[in-house]
Amino acid sequence: MTRRSTLGARNRGIPEATVARLPVYLRALHTLAERGVVTVSSEELAAAAGVNSAKLRKDLSHLGSYGTRGVGYEVQYLVYQISRELGLTQDWSVAIVGLGNLGRALAGYGGFASRGFRMSALLDADPAIVGDRINGLTVEHIDKLEQVITDCGISIAVLAVPASAAQAVCDRVVASGVTSILNFAPVVLTVPDGVDVRKVDLSIELQILAFHEQRKAGGPGGVEQEYLEAVDGS
Structure with missing residues (x-):
């Protein structure tokens, strides 16, 4: 599988700040589409996304989308453009490591599939959790981490493990070839160049x-x- 994610954006000179706002625009566009909106002005879309319209127009210009004067942007086409740039037109296989309360909530969320993310593997170290079925998947023991990553073709690993275990798990995930990690553990992870880590600290x-x-x-x-x-x- 070709890893586009934000790599294509980097290669084409799209600023990281713009990349960070694209998912916000996409969420606003999905909401508009669900309401049956066909076209949207930059002012309306900017208001829905919580940014100013000049910034939105500049961000979208990096995608080659300038809208039509007097009409605005075609909602569905802009959804496609942003989804393609973010790599969401592909099928990304995701593993969740750590099935405590947070991990279970993430595993049970049904909205990932419609955004191009397929939950493919669940792993935990607790024998009391291993073997549980969550959203159609069986929780595997973390001892099988490397095998599961290979067998399932994991592209993105979500770490919902305790802080004390996070770095060791991260090292194993990276050694298995995963270069995109979403980290919920309250700790800063050390990773080699070429590995992207997004940290979520509630x-x-x-x-x-x-x-x-x-x-x-x-x-x-x-x-x-x-x-x-x-x-x-x-």
């Missing part, structure tokens, strides 16, 4: 939201004042 996202909530509520009276209040109350 605790960090919550902390960022807490920061904004604090600012909306008026914010603290400065670090020094907060420290003094804490000392006085101790």
